[in-house]
Amino acid sequence: FPIIRAQSSPDFVPDAHFYKVEAILRPWRIQQVSSALLKMGIRGVTVSDVRGFGAQGGLTERQAGSEFSEDKFVAKVKMEIVVSKDQVEGVIAKIIEEARTGEIGDGKIFLIPISDVIRVRTGERGEKAERMVGGHADMSSALSTS
Ligand code: ATP
Ligand code: GLN
Secondary structure: OOOOOOOOOOHHHHOOOOOEEEEEEHHHHHHHHHHHHHHHOOOEEEEEEEEOOOOOHHHHHHHOOOOOHHHHOOOEEEEEEEHHHHHHHHHHHHHHHHOOOOOOOOEEEEEEEEEOOEEOOOOEHHHHHOOOOHHHHHHHHHHHOO
């Protein structure tokens, strides 16, 4: 059997300056998650209404029969948050804290390395484009200089 090690940091993903935290969550928890993220200085967030199939859908499916049918997809919200590498674990921990019920269907988080960020208004790239005025990095540096 292969040895499976629990991973608590994204050491195994390709190294990048920025990552996208993509979380598929329960729609009725989104308000709570986004206000907690905003409180920690995460201001750039994209959400979409999606429909998905996981263990939760699978349970329904097994009860309903063998055929995988489209009406078994469950309504979810996809949250996409691009942050700098040092903010990834904090964002993931916050999402889990606010989104978890402990029941099947709480969702899943995917971590995706991002090659670059470009701000359309200014043409800025990289760190300049990813940083947001009054955002998490500004909040942290204000704390450490005062
Ligand atoms: P500007 O200073 O020109 O307003 P901005 O960086 O604040 O630039 P917006 O143009 O306000 O970016 O962002 C447009 C949309 O892009 C947002 O509504 C949001 O959906 C998405 N977005 C921006 N930043 C992020 C991010 N870091 N992660 C995920 N989505 C983001
Ligand atoms: N990393 C950015 C900052 O610290 C915030 C990114 C975001 O809000 N998604 O300013």
